[in-house]
Every structure is written in C-alpha cells, then in structure tokens.
Amino acid sequence: MLSCIIVEDEFPAREELKFFINSNNNFQIDKEFENPIDALKYIEKNNVDVVFLDINMSELDGMSLGKIIHKFNKNIKLVFTTAYREYAVDAFEIKAFDYILKPYSEERIIKALDNLVEEFTDTNKNGSSKEFSVKKLTVNLDSKMFVLSIEDILYIEADEKETHIFTKDNMYFSKLKISQLENILSENIFFRCHRSYIVNLDKIIEVEPWFNATYILKVSNCNFKIPVSRNHVKKLKEILTIR
CATH class of the missing domain: 2.40.50.1020 (LytTr DNA-binding domain)
Known part of the structure; x- marks a missing residue:
C-alpha cells in the first residue's frame, strides 16, 4: 500500500481529494496538512511515497515546498493539485509526477492514481524498490x-x-x-x-x-x-x- 499525505489549506478541496484517494485500495492517507511547514517536518521524519500538494498556500507556497522535498528525497512522488496553469513548467522541472488542475475531474484523479500504482509496480519489477510499504x-x-x-x-x-x-x-x-x-x-x-x-x-x-x-x-x-x-x-x- 502506498503511503501518502495531502497538503492543502482549503477544506472542501482536501475532502474531495480524500474521497477519491480513499476509494482506491492501493493508497493509505497517513496525514493531511493545512500548513506546509508542518508537512515538511513530517516528511523529514517519516516514510512517504506520494505527496498531493496544493500550490497557493500561506507561509510556504506549494512549489517551494515541492522543490525542498525533491532535494530531500527524489523518490517521493509529487502530485500538484492547483487552479493555476502557469506553474506547470516549474513543476515538471523538479520532476513532479503529475499536475492536476482544479476543479477536480473524477476521471483525471482516477487516472493519476492508477498511474502512480503502475509506476511503483514497475519500479519494483526493475528491482529499485519494493512495490508497496505495508503497515x-x-x-x-x-x-x-x-x-x-x-x-x-x-x-x-x-x-x-x-x-x-x-x-x-x-x-x-x-x-x-x-x-x-x-x-x-x-x-x-x-x-x-x-x-x-x-x-x-x-x-x-x-x-x-x-x-x-x-x-x-x-x-x-x-x-x-x-x-x-x-x-x-x-x-x-x-x-x-x-x-
């Protein structure tokens, strides 16, 4: 099972994303954060496979947080969830796994989750890492x-x-x-x-x-x-x- 966290300061958007992720048995939401600083502290101390990350947040914007995560652990998959198209180039410069625009499309979220599972499964077949980190x-x-x-x-x-x-x-x-x-x-x-x-x-x-x-x-x-x-x-x- 893939461990993931959500970093999103808007409650409705966070709840909608949680609904889709919880509908997929391959994922487990370990934590959710409104504050990106708290999310960074958690990532530094815990194993995380996927981070679902909003961009427009207070204290530390999601793109800056994504760059820090990428430097800290390049194996963590970053999925940006945002209403802003203009950050897509920046996202993929740090090798973000996906960039999903709000408002969410159910089909788009499901496809992203399926792609994540396929990515980790392929990585496991190639011997680079384990397929899932079970708890x-x-x-x-x-x-x-x-x-x-x-x-x-x-x-x-x-x-x-x-x-x-x-x-x-x-x-x-x-x-x-x-x-x-x-x-x-x-x-x-x-x-x-x-x-x-x-x-x-x-x-x-x-x-x-x-x-x-x-x-x-x-x-x-x-x-x-x-x-x-x-x-x-x-x-x-x-x-x-x-x-």
Whole structure:
C-alpha cells in the first residue's frame, strides 16, 4: 500500500481529494496538512511515497515546498493539485509526477492514481524498490484472521508448508511464502538474515558471535535466538554498524 499525505489549506478541496484517494485500495492517507511547514517536518521524519500538494498556500507556497522535498528525497512522488496553469513548467522541472488542475475531474484523479500504482509496480519489477510499504499484515490463528501492525512482529520463520509470524504474545500463520513477505515488508525495518528467517531490526537487543564467523540474534520478549547465515553477515554488519 502506498503511503501518502495531502497538503492543502482549503477544506472542501482536501475532502474531495480524500474521497477519491480513499476509494482506491492501493493508497493509505497517513496525514493531511493545512500548513506546509508542518508537512515538511513530517516528511523529514517519516516514510512517504506520494505527496498531493496544493500550490497557493500561506507561509510556504506549494512549489517551494515541492522543490525542498525533491532535494530531500527524489523518490517521493509529487502530485500538484492547483487552479493555476502557469506553474506547470516549474513543476515538471523538479520532476513532479503529475499536475492536476482544479476543479477536480473524477476521471483525471482516477487516472493519476492508477498511474502512480503502475509506476511503483514497475519500479519494483526493475528491482529499485519494493512495490508497496505495508503497515498491516493479515495472519491466521485458530481458524480466525487477525490484523497485525508490522511493528509488533518480532521475527518470521519459514516452515515447510506455511510461514510463522511471531509476536511477544503469539505465533501466527501466513499462507504467504517468506520470500513474498520479504518483498512486501519494509527493508528499513525487516532484514532477511537467513534463508528461513526475517527479523525485525527494531527488536534486536543482542548480537552474539557464533560458529563459522556468523552470528545469532536475540530479540526482545523472546527466548529463541535467530541465526544469521554467512551470506547475510556482511549486510547485517553494515546495518548495525558492527566493527
């Protein structure tokens, strides 16, 4: 799912845009802002895939904000939503993904959203980034389905026919293969440390040297120690700055 924010100081325009975005299951609106300065502070601290951005705003105009975002993170897709045609050239000079004129056309918004999904999907196929950055994962336990926040996952283990997802309280099951989970989970949070294991990097509390120049990992609220294969040692040392 693509994470996005809306930066728009007009309430009716913001509500209309929210309606169209929420109608597309590939998007999640993480935050909405009237003040572009607040939006910039949020972007600096959080992962954002798409910014829907008005131009005519107080304190900091949308075009200036777009230029700052582009310098800060060129991977963020900028979609300008404005009543002003004359800024289109400036928008595309900073490689804006789209430029949508108000009043909104439903067909135009839907096309822009579909193009965004296609762009991220193609990027994933080319190996440059993951298709979506998910924040929730649906798992199974005792014939019931539960929705987990990914930050609650300690680690994931591949079994012969299913995948086990461990939290501090339970072990859940998923029909997805561990390779599929690796592909949809954020690599900033999760690390494939072994053919059979993915670990939540935020949960690691101890790294122990093991045989053959490898490691085992201890995570919070768990007695089981997770192995790191030799093929993944170098990457782990880079991530955890092990010297």
